[in-house]
Amino acid sequence: MFIKTIDFSKFTSIKIGPKVDILIIEKGDSIPKDRYLIGHGNNLLISPTPPPLMMLGNDFDFIKIEDNILYVGCATSTGRLLSFAKKHNISGFEFISKLPGSIGGMVAMNAGVKEYEIFNILDSIKIDGQWIKAQSIEHGYRFARLNGVATEARFVIKNGFNKELLENLLSLRSNQPKVPSAGSLFKNPLNDYAGRLIEGVGLKGKQIGGMAWSEVHANFLVNIGGGTFEDSINLINLAKQLVLEQYKIALQEEVRIL
Numbered sequence: 001m002f003i004k005t006i007d008f009s010k011f012t013s014i015k016i017g018p019k020v021d022i023l024i025i026e027k028g029d030s031i032p033k034d035r036y037l038i039g040h041g042n043n044l045l046i047s048p049t050p051p052p053l054m055m056l057g058n059d060f061d062f063i064k065i066e067d068n069i070l071y072v073g074c075a076t077s078t079g080r081l082l083s084f085a086k087k088h089n090i091s092g093f094e095f096i097s098k099l100p101g102s103i104g105g106m107v108a109m110n111a112g113v114k115e116y117e118i119f120n121i122l123d124s125i126k127i128d129g130q131w132i133k134a135q136s137i138e139h140g141y142r143f144a145r146l147n148g149v150a151t152e153a154r155f156v157i158k159n160g161f162n163k164e165l166l167e168n169l170l171s172l173r174s175n176q177p178k179v180p181s182a183g184s185l186f187k188n189p190l191n192d193y194a195g196r197l198i199e200g201v202g203l204k205g206k207q208i209g210g211m212a213w214s215e216v217h218a219n220f221l222v223n224i225g226g227g228t229f230e231d232s233i234n235l236i237n238l239a240k241q242l243v244l245e246q247y248k249i250a251l252q253e254e255v256r257i258l
């Protein structure tokens with residue numbers, strides 16, 4: 001293991017955060033219990049004073065096939081896995097296009113699009129050196145109770161990469177803001193959409209400092225230039241307060257605030 005300085009204002013997708021020394025974990029290292037693990041920073045909002053952090057290093061960035069099973073290291077990017085699936089004509093991974101992040105982050109968030117979620121295709125994950133079957137892990141919409149750091153994921157290979165599905169899912173994405181964000185800020189409440197509620201309380205496009213609720217998609221908190229953690233928290237709290245008052249719904253963050 002070694003220490004690396006990361007500038008979170010460049011590293012995270014929302015382009016906010018301080019420069020911090022973080023611990024990089026490589027194969028064979030014991031994983032500390034007193035540090036928070038980050039993936040590729042696409043679902044994070046980092047405060048000026050985050051807890052001690054760690055990250056998986058290059059040893060966990062790999063893809064291999066053995067006996068019709070795909071083994072993917074949890075530091076592997078979704079982009080690399082998608083290219084691999086395309087090249088080897090493997091089905092099931094089409095939905096990860098345009099879902100930025102690492103495989104570890106995807107599993108921890110049960111990331112997905114529409115009815116496609118990573119847990120639908122995940123066979124098992126390795127935590128503390130033990131393979132655990134996906135069905136035995138409590139999970140749901142944008143949630144999975146991993147109870148540890150996932151280092152590797154296993155998928156049963158099914159042939160037939162679906163180019164048409166990929167194109168359809170890509171076209172769905174054309175309505176997303178192009179400016180820095182961390183994806184959807186809140187989870188959608190049951191049978192409703194966080195974006196609809198934010199729009200309903202009049203906050204679509206609302207700006208504080210360098211942050212705004214996007215004009216394109218109201219549940220995207222976007223950094224329109226020089227946005228800070230404080231601007232973000234002010235907008236998040238405002239949305240939660242107004243939605244609670246008007247709709248009696250308590251919005252819950254999907255983005256992890258550290």
Ligand SMILES: Cc1cc2nc3c(=O)[nH]c(=O)nc-3n(C[C@H](O)[C@H](O)[C@H](O)COP(=O)(O)OP(=O)(O)OC[C@H]3O[C@@H](n4cnc5c(N)ncnc54)[C@H](O)[C@@H]3O)c2cc1C
Nearest residue numbers: 039040041042043100101102104105106108111112150183
């Ligand atoms: C433009 C944009 C669009 C997006 N669209 C979608 C979407 O449509 N659907 C969707 O689901 N998400 C979406 N996201 C969010 C993001 O793509 C996913 O949440 C992704 O899985 C985050 O991966 P990450 O590696 O960046 O994780 P991070 O943001 O770094 O971390 C997220 C969480 O995962 C945990 N984690 C990371 N790695 C591990 C590991 N190895 N073991 C245990 N826990 C781990 C972290 O502790 C943290 O709690 C979008 C984000 C952006 C920026």
